[in-house]
Amino acid sequence: MKLKIAVPSKGRISNPSIDILEKAGLGLKDNNNRQLISKTHNKNIDIMFARASDIPEFVSDGIVDMGISGIDLIKESESEVVQLLDLKFGQTKLVLASPEDSEINSIDDLTSDMVIATEFPTLTRKYLKNHDLNPKIVKLSGSTEIAPFIGVADLITDLTSTGTTLKMNHLKIIDTILESTIVLITNEKSLENKKTLVEAVNRSIKGVIDAYGKKLIMMNVKSKDLDEVRKLMPAMDGPTISEVLSKEKTVAIQAVIDEDQVFELVNDLRNAGAKDILVVPIERII
Numbered sequence: 001m002k003l004k005i006a007v008p009s010k011g012r013i014s015n016p017s018i019d020i021l022e023k024a025g026l027g028l029k030d031n032n033n034r035q036l037i038s039k040t041h042n043k044n045i046d047i048m049f050a051r052a053s054d055i056p057e058f059v060s061d062g063i064v065d066m067g068i069s070g071i072d073l074i075k076e077s078e079s080e081v082v083q084l085l086d087l088k089f090g091q092t093k094l095v096l097a098s099p100e101d102s103e104i105n106s107i108d109d110l111t112s113d114m115v116i117a118t119e120f121p122t123l124t125r126k127y128l129k130n131h132d133l134n135p136k137i138v139k140l141s142g143s144t145e146i147a148p149f150i151g152v153a154d155l156i157t158d159l160t161s162t163g164t165t166l167k168m169n170h171l172k173i174i175d176t177i178l179e180s181t182i183v184l185i186t187n188e189k190s191l192e193n194k195k196t197l198v199e200a201v202n203r204s205i206k207g208v209i210d211a212y213g214k215k216l217i218m219m220n221v222k223s224k225d226l227d228e229v230r231k232l233m234p235a236m237d238g239p240t241i242s243e244v245l246s247k248e249k250t251v252a253i254q255a256v257i258d259e260d261q262v263f264e265l266v267n268d269l270r271n272a273g274a275k276d277i278l279v280v281p282i283e284r285i286i
């Protein structure tokens with residue numbers, strides 16, 4: 001039985017999604033121009049390209065078994081999906097914002113005769129309903145930030161990550177409605193009927209995420225310097241120590257370390273007598 005994974009065809013999350021799949025051993029095969037359906041390096045797994053906003057529904061309807069999309073798009077479409085894994089990119093939040101010079105500074109300043117522009121009408125309506133508000137909502141499909149200045153709306157809800165777009169458009173954040181990130185999803189049926197494959201994909205992709213920010217460090221150390229070198233090694237995994245066939249008693253050490261420790265550690269290790277130090281990227285940790 002084949003497994004289909006839906007992957008965003010364009011937009012900001014398309015390339016990072018394909019990149020993760022490649023690192024997980026599920027790179028595209030025989031597909032240079034991104035046909036709608038592509039084979040992968042595993043003969044039982046195909047990729048289907050679709051818009052990020054359509055993927056939650058494709059997964060919940062069982063058109064595909066798994067997919068990559070944002071929590072914002074899943075919640076907005078009210079799709080019934082099973083979230084497997086946070087893919088640790090596309091971090092953003094959906095916020096309520098008003099013009100910098102307006103007197104609307106908190107949710108308490110909102111009234112039901114105000115107009116709100118958004119790409120996320122469902123999430124926005126739900127949020128407002130929780131605050132006993134029922135303003136008019138205008139659905140836009142992009143560039144929402146301009147709405148207050150062209151007279152389309154009093155306020156907006158939109159995604160923000162760096163805050164640059166809000167600032168450029170002289171808008172201030174009033175409240176956060178939702179925090180979002182990109183996730184790997186599946187549906188109950190595929191989880192049941194294609195359990196082994198779904199779990200294998202999940203595990204492989206988790207391995208890629210777990211390897212983020214990690215490096216493999218390898219070095220040779222004369223036995224006389226071993227104690228000194230060992231003291232410097234972080235306590236996390238290992239280190240693995242094996243014997244090197246050489247005239248003077250020498251061992252090879254390898255360990256997984258955090259990327260931000262590399263610079264300092266390499267210098268300290270050299271001073272402690274380590275030689276032939278290699279720092280190697282890690283694709284997956286399973």
Ligand SMILES: Nc1ncnc2c1ncn2[C@@H]1O[C@H](COP(=O)(O)OP(=O)(O)OP(=O)(O)O)[C@@H](O)[C@H]1O
Nearest residue numbers: 010011012013052069070072090091092159161180
């Ligand atoms: N500024 C942002 N920073 C981080 N993630 C974002 C940002 N804007 C949107 N996202 C996330 O990216 C996903 C949207 O994917 P989409 O395919 O719509 O990308 P896009 O680049 O916005 O494309 P489009 O040009 O169609 O708007 C959503 O899940 C959303 O949460």
Ligand SMILES: O=P(O)(O)OC[C@H]1O[C@H](OP(=O)(O)OP(=O)(O)O)[C@H](O)[C@@H]1O
Nearest residue numbers: 142143144159160161162163164165166
């Ligand atoms: O806080 P920032 O880092 O400035 O990012 C926020 C912007 O990013 C998204 O827009 P996108 O680039 O997807 O364009 P769109 O509005 O046309 O979807 C979002 O809709 C904001 O406009």
Ligand SMILES: [Mg+2]
Nearest residue numbers: 011012142159
């Ligand atoms: Mg967008």
